[in-house]
Each structure stands twice: as structure tokens, then as C-alpha cells.
Amino acid sequence: xxxxxxxxxxxxxxxxxxxxAPLAFVGNAxxxxxxxxxxxxxxxxxxxAGGGNYNELRRIESMQFSMTxxxxxxxxxxxxxxxxxxxxxxxxxxDENVGASYAGGISPTDxxxxxxxxxxxxxxxxxxxxxxxxxxxxxxxxxxxATPNGYVYKCTTAGTSAGTPPSFGTTVGGTTVDGTATFxxxxxxxxxxxxxxxxxxGGITLTxxxxxxxxxxxxxxxxxxxxxxxxxxxxxxxxxxxxFDGLNDARSGKAVLVHLFRVKLGATxxxxxxxxxxxxxxxxxxxxxDTSKNGTTVSQYFKATIVx
Numbered sequence: 001x002x003x004x005x006x007x008x009x010x011x012x013x014x015x016x017x018x019x020x021a022p023l024a025f026v027g028n029a030x031x032x033x034x035x036x037x038x039x040x041x042x043x044x045x046x047x048x049a050g051g052g053n054y055n056e057l058r059r060i061e062s063m064q065f066s067m068t069x070x071x072x073x074x075x076x077x078x079x080x081x082x083x084x085x086x087x088x089x090x091x092x093x094x095d096e097n098v099g100a101s102y103a104g105g106i107s108p109t110d111x112x113x114x115x116x117x118x119x120x121x122x123x124x125x126x127x128x129x130x131x132x133x134x135x136x137x138x139x140x141x142x143x144x145x146a147t148p149n150g151y152v153y154k155c156t157t158a159g160t161s162a163g164t165p166p167s168f169g170t171t172v173g174g175t176t177v178d179g180t181a182t183f184x185x186x187x188x189x190x191x192x193x194x195x196x197x198x199x200x201x202g203g204i205t206l207t208x209x210x211x212x213x214x215x216x217x218x219x220x221x222x223x224x225x226x227x228x229x230x231x232x233x234x235x236x237x238x239x240x241x242x243x244f245d246g247l248n249d250a251r252s253g254k255a256v257l258v259h260l261f262r263v264k265l266g267a268t269x270x271x272x273x274x275x276x277x278x279x280x281x282x283x284x285x286x287x288x289x290d291t292s293k294n295g296t297t298v299s300q301y302f303k304a305t306i307v308x
Contacts, residue, residue, distance in 0.1 A: 001059060006256070008063075009247050016240060017263075027069055027073055028069065028071050028203045032068075035064045037062045039098035057162045062286060065286065069281050071279075074244060079283070080267060088227045089226055090114070090225060095112060096219050101216065102206065106195070112202070112225040120190070121197055121204055123152045123186070123187050123218065123219070125186075131153075132161065135161045139156070140254065141155040143183070146188065155181055157273060159181030162178055162179035165178075169185055172213050191211065191213070196210040224283045239263065241263070242258075242259075255306075257305040259304075262287070262301075263288065268282065270274045270282075287301055288301075
């Protein structure tokens with residue numbers, strides 16, 4: 001008598017149904033389950049006072065699929081949130097404008113920063129025109145001193161500059177009267193790492209009291225790390241083909257193979273991005289009828305093989 005006790009392990013593969021892509025390894029999965037819901041119709045026994053059923057009809061109403069994966073790969077992440085993946089190639093990014101920046105706050109960059117490489121952060125108006133004598137300036141205009149002192153100035157009271165350069169203040173946030181106009185020092189042209197900002201893979205974080213005026217834009221030049229970006233909620237629920245290349249650990253690794261032809265997969269039940277346990281993402285779906293199979297000698301739902 002053969003012992004068919006079962007403890008399953010193995011590799012799960014997936015691809016979008018009918019796509020030209022390969023069946024790709026999903027990664028380390030701790031659970032793979034097919035469950036069945038039945039619809040029943042009972043005919044009561046009306047011939048006997050004791051009750052009971054005279055007949056009963058049972059039909060499979062639906063077949064559910066669920067999996068729990070532990071590899072938060074780009075593909076698994078995208079599958080979990082109905083998204084798409086895009087490859088990010090390593091390379092240089094020059095003068096990315098990260099927008100208005102504020103003390104103590106991060107300014108995210110478009111790509112992950114390779115923090116082992118040099119990063120340069122400049123005021124977005126570092127190339128502003130040099131100040132000119134007897135010139136009308138409008139509110140919000142920028143200039144730098146004709147003899148650069150490393151700072152950028154913004155017109156906060158419109159007017160006409162004096163016939164000779166003023167003495168420019170070097171305190172960030174301080175003002176300089178220039179003829180009938182007033183200019184505010186809005187920070188260094190080139191910021192200093194550690195003193196003015198810190199670098200992380202996600203972007204630039206201004207220090208609590210940086211030599212920089214809140215609300216001004218920054219330009220960041222950096223080297224981007226290779227990786228993948230995931231754009232969430234771009235697609236409807238997808239249909240997948242799954243293949244389980246399984247092993248029965250209770251029978252010394254005898255093969256147990258399951259091929260699911262058509263699974264409509266739902267989104268993840270959650271993404272635990274901070275936690276003390278390993279990531280465990282569960283997705284469930286419905287096993288659907290694949291009409292490309294004849295349904296007579298070949299199942300239209302799935303095929304399983306157990307090696308003796």
C-alpha cells in the first residue's frame with residue numbers, strides 16, 4: 001500500500017494569459033491553495049414524517065485560487081497593485097528640478113540616487129542674470145550680484161535698482177535695499193552637503209536650519225541606481241496562467257505538478273511596507289473556464305499530475 005501523505009513545497013510560475021512572455025518564477029511562496037465552493041439543491045423527503053432528504057443535487061459553483069508570496073520583486077509588486085513595471089537604467093541625471101523645498105523635509109527625486117556617487121545641489125536660480133544698475137525689477141525677479149558672492153536674491157519689493165551696487169547681505173532670509181527695490185537672500189547658489197542637506201536614495205533632505213530659504217526650488221545632479229519603477233492601478237484585473245512545479249516533502253520529494261490554465265487574479269490583501277516580519281503578500285482569484293480546451297478529455301480548468 002502506497003503512502004500518499006502530503007506536505008507541499010515547490011516553485012510557482014506565472015504569466016499573463018495568452019501572452020508571449022515566459023512562465024516566470026514568482027519567488028518564495030509559503031501558500032498555494034485551490035478551494036471549491038459548491039451549490040446544493042435538496043429535495044426533502046415528504047413521504048416520511050421523520051424528515052430527511054429524498055435527493056440532493058451538487059454542482060461546483062466556483063473554484064478559488066490563492067497564493068502567499070514572500071519575494072517583493074518588481075513583478076510581484078506590480079501584479080499585486082494592478083500596475084506596470086518600467087526598467088530604470090543606471091546613468092546620470094543633470095539639473096533635475098525637485099520643486100519647492102523646505103527645511104526638515106525631503107524633496108524626492110525622480111529616480112533612486114546612488115549615494116556612493118557625488119551629488120550636487122544648486123538653487124534653481126543659480127543662473128539668474130547679474131544685477132544691473134538703474135534697472136526696473138518686478139516682484140519675484142531673481143538676480144545675483146555682478147561680482148558673485150555665492151548667493152541668489154529675489155525681488156520682494158518691486159522698484160528700480162540704484163546707480164551703484166548695494167552691500168549685499170549674506171544672511172539667508174535677510175533683505176537688501178537696492179534703490180527703490182528690496183531683495184531677499186534666498187540661499188546659496190550651490191548648497192553644501194551635511195551643512196545644508198543630506199542625501200538618501202529617495203532624494204534630498206534639507207537640514208533643520210539650512211542656508212536656504214523655504215519654498216525655493218532646487219536643482220539636483222546625481223547618478224541614478226538601476227532598478228525598476230512600479231506604476232500602480234493602471235490596469236484592470238488580469239488573467240494569468242499558473243504552473244506549480246511541486247514536490248511532496250512527505251514522500252521524499254516526489255513530483256506534484258499543477259497547471260492552472262486561466263485565473264482571474266485579484267489585488268493583494270495588503271502591502272506591509274514596515275514591519276518586523278518577512279513580507280507575506282496574499283492574492284486571491286477565481287479559476288475560470290478555458291474554452292481553448294475541449295472539456296471532454298482535457299479539463300478546461302486545470303491539470304494535476306502526481307508521480308508514484
